[in-house]
Amino acid sequence: xxxxxxxxxxxxxxxxxxxxxxxxxxxxxxxxxxxxxxxxxxxxxxxxxxxxxxxxxxxxxxxxxxxxxxxxxxxxxxxxxxxxxxxxxxxxxxxxxxxxxxxxxxxxxxxxxxxxxxxxxxxxxxxxxxxxxxxxxxxxxxxxxxxxxxxxxxxxxxxxxxxxxxxxxxxxxxxxxxxxxx
Amino acid sequence: xxxxxxxxxxxxxxxxxxxxxxxxxxxxxxxxxxxxxxxxxxxxxxxxxxxxxxxxxxxxxxxxxxxxxxxxxxxxxxxxxxxxxxxxxxxxxxxxxxxxxxxxxxxxxxxxxxxxxxxxxxxxxxxxxxxxxxxxxxxxxxxxxxxxxxxxxx
Numbered sequence: 001x002x003x004x005x006x007x008x009x010x011x012x013x014x015x016x017x018x019x020x021x022x023x024x025x026x027x028x029x030x031x032x033x034x035x036x037x038x039x040x041x042x043x044x045x046x047x048x049x050x051x052x053x054x055x056x057x058x059x060x061x062x063x064x065x066x067x068x069x070x071x072x073x074x075x076x077x078x079x080x081x082x083x084x085x086x087x088x089x090x091x092x093x094x095x096x097x098x099x100x101x102x103x104x105x106x107x108x109x110x111x112x113x114x115x116x117x118x119x120x121x122x123x124x125x126x127x128x129x130x131x132x133x134x135x136x137x138x139x140x141x142x143x144x145x146x147x148x149x150x151x152x153x154x155x156x157x158x159x160x161x162x163x164x165x166x167x168x169x170x171x172x173x174x175x176x177x178x179x180x181x182x
Numbered sequence: 183x184x185x186x187x188x189x190x191x192x193x194x195x196x197x198x199x200x201x202x203x204x205x206x207x208x209x210x211x212x213x214x215x216x217x218x219x220x221x222x223x224x225x226x227x228x229x230x231x232x233x234x235x236x237x238x239x240x241x242x243x244x245x246x247x248x249x250x251x252x253x254x255x256x257x258x259x260x261x262x263x264x265x266x267x268x269x270x271x272x273x274x275x276x277x278x279x280x281x282x283x284x285x286x287x288x289x290x291x292x293x294x295x296x297x298x299x300x301x302x303x304x305x306x307x308x309x310x311x312x313x314x315x316x317x318x319x320x321x322x323x324x325x326x327x328x329x330x331x332x333x334x335x336x
Contacts, residue, residue: 026213034209038202048208055216056223117201124196144198168189175190182192 005071012062022062026055029072032145033079039140040083042115042125043108050086054079069154076155080137087133105129127177131170138163139170 008028011021033054038047057078065074090104109115109125117125128136137156141147142163149160156163187194291299320329 023213023217026216030212031209034204035200042202044202044204048212051212052216052219056220059220059223112202114203114205115201116203120196121199121201124193125201144200171186171190171193175193178192 006067009062009065009067009071018062022059025058025071029075030055033075036076036079036141036145037083039144040137041086041108042105042129043112044114046086046108050079050082053086054082057082073151073154077157080155084133102129123178123181124174127174128170130177131173134158135166135170135173138166139174142167143171 008021008025011017012025014021030051034047034051037050037054038044041047041050054075058075061078065071069077087105106126106129109122109129115122128139131139134156138152141152141155142149147155149163152158152163153160158166324332
């Protein structure tokens with residue numbers, strides 16, 4: 001996996017092979033990045049915009065990628081930053097307090113024609129929505145994507161201890177919400 | 183996982199699956215849609231040549247405006263007031279030629295002849311006075327009493 005990515009990075013940095021290598025990179029990572037973004041913004045159209053922005057950014061900055069982290073970590077970090085930037089811009093546009101985009105995201109969830117979960121899954125999504133952005137991110141990455149804390153630590157630039165605590169608090173809050181709305 | 187069962191039993195009961203789906207063929211088409219957008223982005227990027235021009239634009243603009251002001255002020259003056267300009271130019275030229283002549287004369291004279299010329303001119307000035315003229319000057323400008331006081335002091 002790592003050597004495969006190293007070869008891909010080398011091809012991406014080579015002007016003659018860049019286009020083809022980029023196509024390979026997109027094919028390889030598009031789904032994982034899509035779901036990572038989708039779980040944060042919920043709506044498909046927003047996710048599509050952010051995913052495109054993520055890959056455009058990757059294209060523009062591949063020359064500066066110093067391979068200090070794995071390609072996967074670097075892509076996740078760009079996607080996460082793009083997602084957070086998008087959510088913050090929505091908050092600013094709708095004059096919401098910086099920690100409250102819940103209403104906008106809940107509307108996104110309800111109006112999304114591509115949501116096909118049952119009642120309990122809708123309830124879980126609503127509970128996740130109530131979490132602060134960072135906790136939501138950590139919860140989604142751990143609970144759904146099962147990313148290791150060490151890797152998450154590199155992506156989010158946060159200590160493993162802080163991530164574990166964040167996940168624990170998030171799980172407790174969600175459990176409480178599910179119990180109260182039963 | 184067992185930790186989650188203890189801490190959040192309700193949560194652990196929910197199936198871990200995505201409740202979302204994507205439009206048909208979304209992932210198959212994504213790459214080509216991204217490619218189209220990338221091409222647009224590439225075209226929007228300025229090439230290095232035009233970047234240099236863009237950097238130099240303010241300086242070029244400033245120089246051009248100076249040239250324009252010069253042309254708007256100097257050229258009409260020169261074409262519509264030719265006599266005025268000619269007069270001014272000839273006055274400048276005259277002053278310059280007179281100065282040049284003096285300088286060339288001074289350069290030719292050595293130090294001794296210069297001082298000799300100076301003393302000669304002062305002697306001439308003194309010799310210009312004769313006794314009669316002096317007497318008339320004194321009598322017209324001084325009273326008898328003043329002349330008496332002056333001669334008494336000697």
